[in-house]
Amino acid sequence: MTNLPALAGTDWPVLLPGWVWLSGAGPGDPGLLTLHALNALGQADVVIYDALVEEAILQWAPQAELIYAGKRGGKPSAKQRDISLRLVELARAGRRVLRLKGGDPFVFGRGGEEAQTLVQHGVPIRIIPGISAGIGGLAYAGIPVTHRDVNQSVTFVTGHDQTGAKPETLDWHSISRASEVIVIYMGMKHIGQIAGDLIAAGRSPGEPVAVVTSATTPAQAVLETTLGRIEADIAAAGMEPPAIICVGRNVLMRQVLDWQALATGAAPRNPDPLGRDSAAESA
Numbered sequence: 001m002t003n004l005p006a007l008a009g010t011d012w013p014v015l016l017p018g019w020v021w022l023s024g025a026g027p028g029d030p031g032l033l034t035l036h037a038l039n040a041l042g043q044a045d046v047v048i049y050d051a052l053v054e055e056a057i058l059q060w061a062p063q064a065e066l067i068y069a070g071k072r073g074g075k076p077s078a079k080q081r082d083i084s085l086r087l088v089e090l091a092r093a094g095r096r097v098l099r100l101k102g103g104d105p106f107v108f109g110r111g112g113e114e115a116q117t118l119v120q121h122g123v124p125i126r127i128i129p130g131i132s133a134g135i136g137g138l139a140y141a142g143i144p145v146t147h148r149d150v151n152q153s154v155t156f157v158t159g160h161d162q163t164g165a166k167p168e169t170l171d172w173h174s175i176s177r178a179s180e181v182i183v184i185y186m187g188m189k190h191i192g193q194i195a196g197d198l199i200a201a202g203r204s205p206g207e208p209v210a211v212v213t214s215a216t217t218p219a220q221a222v223l224e225t226t227l228g229r230i231e232a233d234i235a236a237a238g239m240e241p242p243a244i245i246c247v248g249r250n251v252l253m254r255q256v257l258d259w260q261a262l263a264t265g266a267a268p269r270n271p272d273p274l275g276r277d278s279a280a281e282s283a
Contacts, residue, residue, distance in 0.1 A: 016124075017095065017096055018094055018123070020098075020099055020118050021097070021125070023037045023099065023105065023127075024105050024109070024129055024131065025049070025052075025102055025103070025130055026102075026130045026131045027102070027133035027137045028137075028217040028220075030057045032130075032136055034130060041064070042061065043096055044064045044098035045064060045096040046065040046066075046095050046096070047061050047099075047100055048090075048100065049068060050069060051070025051102070052070070052102030053070075053100050053101070057100070069086075080114075088117065088118060091123040099114060104129050104130040106127070106129070108156075115127065137215025138183070138210070138244060140212075140215055140260070141212045141215065142257040144253055145181065145246075145250065147253060147274075150180060150248060150249045151179070151181045153180060154180075155175050155183070159188070159194060164189075166194065176203050181248035181249075183245070184244070186243075191231055192231035199227060199228065203227055205226060205229075206226050207247060207248070208224070208249055208251035210224050211223040211239060211245050212243060213240065213241070213243045215244055221237075230245075249274065256269070256270060256271050
């Protein structure tokens with residue numbers, strides 16, 4: 001069974017018994033799911049899903065057994081090894097298995113580890129990419145992750161390591177010098193230390209920063225602040241994870257590209273936040 005219409009010229013892949021498909025569910029909004037992921041949901045016997053997968057997405061698999069395997073910081077969570085071995089067990093039992101992960105499975109999602117375990121145990125796999133929150137979540141906030149007047153590079157980093165501590169292997173000085181825009185996943189817990197490291201590496205305390213929580217969902221909230229004030233402003237706003245944090249002048253583009261506010265009839269706060277007439281130069 002599939003949820004997809006019959007599209008001319010499209011040969012949708014079949015999820016066979018004993019296979020595991022590892023799919024991204026996107027950053028939250030069910031409409032950002034890919035067609036391949038929707039196809040998988042319609043065929044799976046069992047869906048093992050993460051904490052950030054929206055309930056509405058799971059409703060597209062009414063025939064499937066749903067198994068929660070989410071991990072959230074500071075809360076009781078399934079161990080990664082147990083999740084990977086459960087996938088192997090289900091596949092060997094002849095089930096059609098969909099492993100559904102928030103965002104993209106290969107972007108700070110540990111999908112690579114799970115896929116490696118499956119391959120090592122002889123289980124056939126398919127990888128279905130998804131829209132990562134570091135791109136899609138910022139877009140929903142009206143922040144382009146790249147803009148030709150701001151950056152020719154962007155660096156994606158994680159705000160904690162396997163132990164939950166701030167990653168000590170990251171060279172913040174090199175990252176600061178090399179990348180105009182830095183996007184931080186899972187960084188709220190250690191943002192004070194991270195901001196301090198970036199400032200010590202030469203970034204200005206006044207550099208624009210945006211914090212986007214519950215990105216692309218009805219609960220989305222956006223905080224616009226600066227590198228020097230981010231820790232205090234997050235605390236004052238009472239913001240909680242999950243969050244994407246963006247450091248860089250591209251954050252200023254939200255002043256003109258906050259499309260959700262524009263859709264309600266609001267005017268742009270600043271039609272030229274970077275100090276140049278982009279439309280005139282592009283003409």
